[in-house]
Amino acid sequence: MTKRVVRPVTSSWVGFRTLLYKEVLRFWKVAFQTVMAPVLTALLFLLIFSHVLDRHVTVYGDIGYTTFLVPGLVMMSLLQNAFANSSSSLIQSKITGNIIFVLLPPISYRQFYTAYVTASIIRGLCVGAGVLLVSLPFVEVPLAHPEWALAFAVLGGGMLGSMGVIAGIWAEKFDQLAAFQNFLIMPLTMLSGVFYSIHSLPQVWQDVSHANPFFFMIDGFRYGFFGQSDVSPWLSLAVVTAGFVMLAALTLAMLARGYKLRN
């Protein structure tokens, strides 16, 4: 007679929670690299640009350039780090082979997606909050509509976290991931109006900027601080929400198929 193995009680929710916890712990254990370093980089941008331009440029009438710059830098850091979190975690796990420990358990592809993207949003928010905090001693920044700022921060982090999952799954080598980051994410971020209002651009470049979804994330986020923006915050919210939904759908479809993960 075969003995029966006594099985413990299990919960699907615990599986999701643990994957999220692990992904947060992964970046938090190396917070010096994953949080402090991007905060320092943003601070250097702020000090250099504000020193050079603050006395020469005002935006939206009477807002000083340094004040204008802070929300853009916060959002840029948030977006880049949200992308970095999911993409680097996945590529490292794939290359070292330990992705197997996430693929063997009964974690659904929806839970997988939600855990990785939520961890990306959390890292993005940590870095963004860090940039904002270290900026405050240098410049006073209003916060006219915090709910708008938070909405764009979460949606933007979600978009970039999803892009990170896509890139992390697609890339087979670190240089492929670096190409994704350097030739797509970085230009879209830099040309999104982080450092300028698009009204200061010639018309043709204003039109080009409207094709960049990152512009709407930055502009909507900035509206949360100043109550003013280059385009209507509702338009930005619609574009960013639609972008997030489309990227989420694409990522979920890849995960459901097991694309490059279960082959």
Add this chain to the structure above:
Amino acid sequence: MSAVPAIRIEAVCKSFGSLKALAGVSLEIGQGEFFGLLGPNGAGKTTLISALAGLARADSGLIEVMGHDVVADYRNARLQLGVVPQELVFDPFFSVRELLRIQSGYFGISANDDWIDEILASLDLLGKADANMRSLSGGMKRRVLVAQALVHRPPVIVLDEPTAGVDVELRQGLWQFIRKLNQDGHTILLTTHYLEEAEALCGRIAMLKAGRIVALDTTQALLEQFAAHDLRVRVARPEVARALGGTVQAGGWVSFGFDTYADVEPLLARVRAADSGIEEIQLGEPDLERVFLEVMRRD
């Protein structure tokens, strides 16, 4: 065997481009069995295990673990299965205990420290529980992989070459531990290149070649079916012994195959009568290595 097999594999096919890794594999492993899956490199063992564990999707066919379809009912199927991977993979961010807690959580178990301590003690890892994985030796990392596969107390355990590259002492320790798991009711599916390991541990064995099962039987039956006993004599005049049907080997040894021990005495009598000058005698037991070579040669 119980009514529901621990593992049921039916007509499973899987191709990678033009390469047919699995060409219609069917197999049933009963609950509580210690089953060996053997085959040369590229035979399809790892692909079959990957399909079983949900790491790859079969093109066609059916795979069930404890009655749960690995695709349609993957949650329950995966809860029943613990897999020890072939590669020494680990997450460098965490300690042994953190990894085991995380792995427990992935399987939906939130408070599992008592069982984790029990596994760590059984695998002689308690002293390294708080050490980072990077600081462990290869043998210890291998034991942590076994521990990770056991955190959710799966009734079916798959060991994909668990003793590859480990020293003799650790190999013996792992054998003992795996035997104990089997005695405690776990079904074991073992793949290995060490045929003496499969012979010592497995009650039944399947041999894969080019994605097909070419032999499937109890270990004893395979030994009886494919490998004869062997009488080896070292003689002064090998050419005389060869004339009696023996195979001449180096050092003056001549080998004669036989089926039962009753054949030995008449065989020796013939060698003596031929005046070949017997100097030394050895009896060889049939072993799985010879079975394996014979099966692979035939098919």
